Amino acid sequence: MAQNAIKKVVLAYSGGLDTSVILRWLQEQYDCEVVTFTADIGQGEELAPARAKAEAAGVKEIYIDDLREEFVRDFVFPMFRANAIYEGEYLLGTSIARPLIAKRLVEIAIETGADAISHGATGKGNDQVRFELGAYALKPDIQIVAPWREWDLLSREKLLAYAEAHGIPVEMKREGTKSPYSMDANLLHISYEGYDLEDPWCEPGADMWRWSVAPEDAPDRPTYIELTFAQGDCVAIDGQSMSPAALLAELNRIGGANGIGRADIVENRYVGMKSRGCYETPGGTLLLKAHRAMESLTLDREAAHQKDALMPRYAELVYNGYWFSPERQMLQAAIDQTQAVVNGVVRLKLYKGNVLVVGRKSESDSLFDASIATFEEDAGAYDQGDATGFIRLNALRLRVAGNRRPYRRG
Structure with missing residues (x-):
């Protein structure tokens, strides 16, 4: 240059x-x-x-x-509509x-x-x-x-x-107050890298974490919260509407107080090396759990399965830096189309680092029909005899292959 x-x-x-x-x-x-x-x-x-x-x-x-508001509204929330998680653990903060x-x-x-x-x-x-x-x-x-x-x-x-x-003033913090780790923080997470974390066998020190208490030190009584979703985005906590940034900050506070959101990961960087990092994402952990629960009630089965199939590719694009690429925008359009029906309330139970879904409801978009799903007599809502033909048709290819290649133990 x-x-x-x-x-x-x-x-x-x-x-x-x-x-x-x-x-x-x-x-x-x-x-x-x-x-x-x-x-x-x-x-x-x-x-x-x-x-x-x-x-x-x-x-x-x-x-x-x-x-802050633009970050959560236009970047974090669209990503969470996709349930994006990189390599099974990293919430992409x-x-x-x-x-x-x-x-x-x-x-x-x-x-x-x-x-x-x-x-x-x-x-x-x-x-x-x-x-x-x-x-x-x-x-x-x-x-x-x-x-x-x-x-x-x-x-x-x-x-x-x-x-x-060159006479550049450098603020030198008092001994014992400066973290030895390379840290990156925003409303979604804090990351920690370097120092003793460069040994993947070394357990992080208890004093490293900034947002969350250790799960064993979390309250002895569970915390319940209800998250309201509108078109795939969380819009309220316990019925109180909040802006995107304020909502995520409050979820961070609640999740952190209950020891939620810590992760210790060895990940594959796009540039080719493996890297060990630790992450605190308390609010994001709650959002992901609740959003998936809301989708389980409101999304069609095949739409939900197709969306899950797309997610690893979407997460990889975000991780690798292709947010403004046409392929990420294409996936986002497909994902957002599914979110029109993701409306309702999810109840979470938080206890010592664990997040349990203990309730979900949607007045307008629930696809759960108790009259069909019941184990009791269903008054003709579902003819169990229809399952015979369904099973035989789906078994046809397996039976043909079985006749060609008989099963041999061992």
Whole structure:
């Protein structure tokens, strides 16, 4: 990339060590103006210091955007309509935040007339792929500066030395208050990587977790909650309507207090390596359980089974960074079409890390018919004799194959 072709770049900026160094490095190496963008997606951190640090670095255009409602409404909720879960365990908390950040980076680049965008994702991770695929899908001619793939500052010690040499203030937290883990937080989850987690045999320390109590320390009495769904999205807790962001935050509080939502995973990164990470997703765990229960009552059998068959592919697309791809949009359209009937209330029982569905109802869209399903006499609603022909027809191919290849024990 010709460095002199870039006159202005929009940087995804947190104000931490990495992005503070990147900000100065861009100014120095590219001799360009830097616009900073800091997204509030519910990470729970004070964002005012990021503005102060950017101003101190000479940044004239500073964006600090509250994207919490958009994040849950337009990204988290559509993903949960699909019941998306990667490799059977990961609820995609980091993955689903990246397309929103990429979208806003591109929008700001257009608003400010910037030539390029920049991010702090490393060359070993998935996030570089997610940010850049999203950006290219939305603005194909955008230029991207990925410092971790260009510079030689490949350790914390080198970053600190660069910061000291260039007079970049670095907030050093008191000993014992700084987490040793690489963490990513938003309204859907917190992730933990690195440090002792790089040994997949090592159990995480009890003091690592931030949102949830240990299941054994959760209350000795169960907690009951009722979640109301409208067209596949959760809209109320215990009858109280809430905005998407407020609802997810409250589910995080309730789930965390009951020891729900912890996961310890070795996952396959898109870039090719296996990675061990731990995740806290209390609200998402409750949402997934309740949404599937609501669908079990209201979705046609074949629609539900087809939707389950599509889910692993959908989850893979989200994980790998293809949120804005035509195939993800195609799957989303099919999934959303099924959600028109996913309306009603699910009752959950929460107890020491466990989530049990103990009730579900839908006044308008339930397909459950007690007069057919009953084990008692059903007054002709179902002729059990019809099952004979049904079974014989479905057994035909098995009987033909059995005659050709008689069963042999062992």
